[in-house]
Amino acid sequence: MAVQISPSILSADFARLAEAAAAVPNADWLHVDVMDNHFVPNLTLGLPVVESLLKATSLPLDCHLMIEDPDRWAPAYAEAGAGSVTIHAEAAKAPVRTLREIRAAGARAGLALNPATPVEPYEDLLGEIDMLLLMTVEPGFGGQRFLDMVLPKIRRSRELIDAHGGRLWLQVDGGVSEHTIERCAEAGADVFVAGNAVYGADDPAHAVDVLRSVAGKTGQDGENG
Numbered sequence: 001m002a003v004q005i006s007p008s009i010l011s012a013d014f015a016r017l018a019e020a021a022a023a024v025p026n027a028d029w030l031h032v033d034v035m036d037n038h039f040v041p042n043l044t045l046g047l048p049v050v051e052s053l054l055k056a057t058s059l060p061l062d063c064h065l066m067i068e069d070p071d072r073w074a075p076a077y078a079e080a081g082a083g084s085v086t087i088h089a090e091a092a093k094a095p096v097r098t099l100r101e102i103r104a105a106g107a108r109a110g111l112a113l114n115p116a117t118p119v120e121p122y123e124d125l126l127g128e129i130d131m132l133l134l135m136t137v138e139p140g141f142g143g144q145r146f147l148d149m150v151l152p153k154i155r156r157s158r159e160l161i162d163a164h165g166g167r168l169w170l171q172v173d174g175g176v177s178e179h180t181i182e183r184c185a186e187a188g189a190d191v192f193v194a195g196n197a198v199y200g201a202d203d204p205a206h207a208v209d210v211l212r213s214v215a216g217k218t219g220q221d222g223e224n225g
Helices: 014-022 047-056 070-080 095-104 120-128 148-163 181-187 204-224
Strands: 004-007 030-035 061-066 084-088 108-113 131-135 169-173 191-194
Touching: 004 030, 004 204, 014 047, 030 047, 047 061, 047 070, 061 070, 061 108, 070 084, 070 095, 084 095, 084 131, 095 108, 095 120, 108 120, 120 148, 131 148, 148 169, 148 181, 181 191, 181 204, 191 204
Parallel strands: 004 191, 030 061, 061 084, 084 108, 108 131, 131 169, 169 191
Antiparallel strands: none
């Protein structure tokens, strides 16, 4: 598994998003949390900001839609040029159609699950997605403490993904830092969203390198063991 780091601009200065993107040129993705104050108790940014960001960075945008009615809005993010668009299983009413529309518009399609949402009921959807996102905090706000209770679900998700051919990326989002990323990698995650751990650091690019090194070391240890 190749480790990928997706810094979350939720933890950046919203007045300087272009600078925040430029501060992590070594990242694989730029994670954009779209919140509508309905599905989650917070309001962040939407499609116009994503369209502006696409002009300001060469990093592909990893758009995570924490919104009601993603069936209506998600395809537009893909059409705008986002590299990946993730919808929540808890919010989507027609997930198969929406995931296929995201792919048809040229983006990777992701399905997100909240901490208390089990993965097993969504096994049949694995063939419709490119990435499974497991929330490791309750969605809505950055800076929360990582929930260790999700680790068994990460392991179970990796087992299901491997059983289906192992082509899907397994992303974790919430409380990811150099102190928690190793546990996530050991459990089977390979794409890591990090907010405060990157943008709270004096040198965000160095923080990305540290996270990648810690997560990558897990895979090397496994290969050597």
